[in-house]
Amino acid sequence: MAERLVGKQAPDFSMETALGNGKDFGQASLADYKGKWLVLFFYPLDFTFVCPTEITALSDAAEQFKSLNTEILGVSIDSIHTHRAWINTPKDQNGLGELSFPLAADITKSVAKDYGVLIEEEGIALRGLFIIDPEGELKYQVVNHNDVGRSVEETLRVLQALQSGGLCPMNWKPGDKNLTAQ
Numbered sequence: 001m002a003e004r005l006v007g008k009q010a011p012d013f014s015m016e017t018a019l020g021n022g023k024d025f026g027q028a029s030l031a032d033y034k035g036k037w038l039v040l041f042f043y044p045l046d047f048t049f050v051c052p053t054e055i056t057a058l059s060d061a062a063e064q065f066k067s068l069n070t071e072i073l074g075v076s077i078d079s080i081h082t083h084r085a086w087i088n089t090p091k092d093q094n095g096l097g098e099l100s101f102p103l104a105a106d107i108t109k110s111v112a113k114d115y116g117v118l119i120e121e122e123g124i125a126l127r128g129l130f131i132i133d134p135e136g137e138l139k140y141q142v143v144n145h146n147d148v149g150r151s152v153e154e155t156l157r158v159l160q161a162l163q164s165g166g167l168c169p170m171n172w173k174p175g176d177k178n179l180t181a182q
Helices: 049-059 062-066 082-089 112-115 152-165
Strands: 014-018 026-031 035-044 070-076 101-103 127-132 138-144
Touching: 014 082, 035 049, 035 152, 049 062, 049 152, 062 070, 062 152, 070 112, 082 101, 127 152, 138 152
Parallel strands: 035 070, 070 101
Antiparallel strands: 014 026, 014 101, 035 127, 127 138
């Protein structure tokens, strides 16, 4: 049985990144996001078919996330060089184009393993998405089969619910009232 992560400090990480401009490289660690919310998402491989739909949709929504004091970091087991090549590949050729956030290289697969999304026998990650609060506590995780992409709208909704500071009923949306404890 997998260890529970929600409600605990998020597993620490430090990875090299390909920046979204398609030119530069960088580093990302959990400490870099202290004081901000982080949407950390894993995807199986670069140059696959479902992944670009998720990555570009998150990039298109980056300003909405930034307005909520939230950064985004994508992670796969590919190298920073493969990430950069994918960013620089035109969208009509299954590429990404410029992104609003970096892609991190989990070459050792240790971060995917720490977050419980590594498919050991295949050496790739499941589609895992984690929301980490400004103090580094993991507040939300969703992991699904690699055939199915995730929803940007649902990620934004959950993030806003977490930031509301209250009890949020099913289908809560920004502007809805929170529940009161009885």
